[in-house]
Amino acid sequence: MKITSAEFCKSAFESAHWPVDGRPEIAFLGRSNVGKSSLLNSLLHRKGLARTSNTPGRTQSISFFLINDSFYFVDLPGYGFAKVSKTMRSDWGKMAEDYLSQREQLALSIQLVDSRHKPSQLDLQLHEWLEFNQKAYLVVATKSDKLSSNELTKQMRVIDSVMPESRVISYSSQTGKGRDAVWSAIAKALS
Ligand SMILES: Nc1nc2c(ncn2[C@@H]2O[C@H](COP(=O)(O)OP(=O)(O)OP(=O)(O)O)[C@@H](O)[C@H]2O)c(=O)[nH]1
């Protein structure tokens, strides 16, 4: 897909602040620090559009980015980061869950997992939730540049074995490997 424009639209801490124009949305989901904001930037060839950080739990609200004036990328807060207070943690979960369960214009959920690790309990919970609720989703295994090609092949098998129903694409936000495959899934979801 040719990107003609990509702009930050807003950060919402409550559902009343979500966009109301009805344009379709592509959401990025996964645990803190897995690389959601980096993937979003990498897909758009825009380094600093979504804020990335070495400090997990940085993205605390739902951020909306308007692409080509026709659809949104939605950067959701990460789950499973222990260092924040319990109430804050459940607020995050609740906000993301509200978004996922209520949002009619959600065209595709992109679930990120770390290619170096076996998906966690929380990854599997989210995955089962997406399956059970018959959401259109795609699994992206991030940080593939941190593995040798042998290790990556092995890890992709591990991920496939616990998420057998899913299509899994390996990705590197550092090199852009996997970009075309992710874009074609997005284009299909939007068409
Ligand atoms: N080598 C490598 N590093 C990556 C990749 N993707 C993300 N990172 C690094 O991982 C860290 C976290 O990335 P973010 O994109 O901020 O992660 P996030 O999922 O948005 O994190 P939260 O907003 O805290 O939930 C940053 O230091 C990134 O540079 C990748 O594909 N390869």
Ligand SMILES: [Mg+2]
């Ligand atoms: Mg982020």
